[in-house]
Amino acid sequence: MRGSWKSKLTSSLFVLPYLACFALFLLYPLASGIVLSFQDYDMLGSREFVGLENYRNIFTPVTYIHDQFVRGLTGTFKFVVYSVPFLVIVGLALALLVNALPSRGRGFYRTIFFMPYAISATVMATIWMRVFDTDTGFLNILLDRIGKSGPHIGWLNDTPWVWIALVFCTVWWTVGFNMIIFINGLNEVPEELYEAARLDGANAWHRLIHITLPSIRNISTVVLIMTVIASFNVFAQPFLMTRGGPGYETTVLLMNIFAVAYGQHQGGAASAMAILLGVIMLIISTVIYRLLSGRRG
């Protein structure tokens, strides 16, 4: 048809700026990283091609880099398992709550719950370290006042409290984002479905289970996958607040990749670790997606 090549050209031109940024800031570094993982690079100028050696070392149990990788991956896995359920469920709960408010309150509370998302990691860590510190922290002082006896809880250096603190901070900091996406999803559920259900005598709980949840299924999958990916990328909270402690309990993989690159001056090995992490995340995201969207129809 006449003009269709013109409209295709126009569309391509619109995409071009994004494509340029994508290529420059995502494709190029990704390709460089992959190439780097096959080299031995000391971060200071000298590079050498070593093939699969970095990857082999990661899978060989006695090497330094193997321990760094396994410890880090364990910490990251724990964080993902502990944090994702709360991040998704609390996000949904907040969205349901906010949507149930009269329309004036809605905008106000939406903003309040989203605001922590806008602050930087350092600010977030400073605030919550003030709360969770063992002897000067607000939480322990409060617990003392209401009558708790015995030594102070080590929220930042004692298991399992340290995980509770880390997950709590992460939820406070980032759940606003999930909430906003869920609000969008909830808004798209047609009102007629609820009307019909009410006429049939369904109460709020039934409406939630049988109408709301199934209708937001697609968006829930998206939120779940995004949250899993974000949790795999955790770095700031354990690095700033617990320094990976107690011992190496909360040491996450990104911290160790950092240490190998800049502490051990082995950029190639660090890159290999990062690529492996990326592959693991890819596999897990694909599995989740298949499981959740495969059952349709």
Next chain:
Amino acid sequence: MKWLHVTLIACLVLVLAACGSGNSGSKSENNSQADSSASSGSSGSSDSSASSGGSGSKGKTELVFWSPFSGPDGPFMKKIVDAYNEQSDSYQVKFQIQPNGDYYKLLDNAFGTKKNMPDLMIMHLDSIPTYVTKDLLQPMDDLAAKAGIQKSDFVDAAVNYATIDGKWWGIPLDIHPLIMYYNKDLFAAAGIEHPPTNREEFLEAAKKLTDPSKGQWGYVMPTLWPQQFIFPSLLYQQGSDLVDESGNPNLNSPEAVEALAFMKSLIFEHKVSPENVAQDGEVKLFLQGKNAIQFNGPWMKDQWDKAGINYGVAPIPVFFDQPGVYGGSHTFVVPKAQTDAVKLEGIGDFLKYVAGHSLDWAESGQAVASKQVLASAEFQALTQQQTEVAKEFDYVHFAPPIPDWGSIVGELWTQINLTLLGKAEPQQALDEAQKKALQAVEAKK
């Protein structure tokens, strides 16, 4: 009208998004939200101009000088640089401050990409072996000789450490060892007249100063930073070190176990410290007047001053057989790539000036490495901290001069952390640290 709203909101979102893209996590006490290149003392900025009305930078050779002084000490160095630029007709030093937490990443990037290399920079003394091994630095012997700088102008310990294979690689600016801060009010209330000088006095004082019902502690034991300064000090005091004579890690020596056991006993046996101290817990308690003694570095001075604590400074007590303390040092180094003869002369000229005029640096709380300044009447007259710090120069030790020592010894801090949290025993913990250190050494081959 609607477009106005949309545009305003778009701007707000962009601003929030920019703020929300996290930091790289620099430590909170050193943190200023400084950008990667802050103040420069360059062209015609006569903010420190005297009546001579600063000669512009025309005709002067420019020297780019990098430093990690993003904390409250930065302005003191800037004063020195500005004063130098005032009195120099041939050279203009452009002073750039990088964020303390990112300094070595930026430096490594500059070395790696060979772009944006400074002409002169600060490097920590114990990093010099790493960069010398990679052949990235330039010996200072010629430069120093031309400018009339001699090794004997500076504290021996720092000069000796920076001399590798007979060449002198770094001219020291200051030495910052571990020192003892104590709360004078708490001491007076407990009837203790002078700060402790040995183990018995320390234990006695700490116990007198501890009162859990008031939430007051004699000595709060850190479990993370600054153990990197405290633990080695206890080793030096036993005549031992973290490495053996051949430079191999020696983290589970009997002296190391002894040192770790002693620290652990302060928490669980003598109970002068609470358990489960989190990062900076001892600092926070000190600021609240609930911690009577702490060991830290001279850089903490500014925080104590701002909080209005009535604090005293003294060398750390001798817990074992002999005085010994761990320290760091800021050193001037020149990259190997710097071959311009005029610039090298300028660098020498600037460093000669600094050696004679680093009193301003001393006012930031640091004790300088220049013997001339240390001996001067003005230095002696400074507030108590600098002279107390300088007392430790006779027995200060630095980190083992092993390239990438930080990554080799990393596990040690993890195991010390576990032991002081009561989750490990000293011998096993140090054995594990030694095992991992050998593993890291193996990985570097």
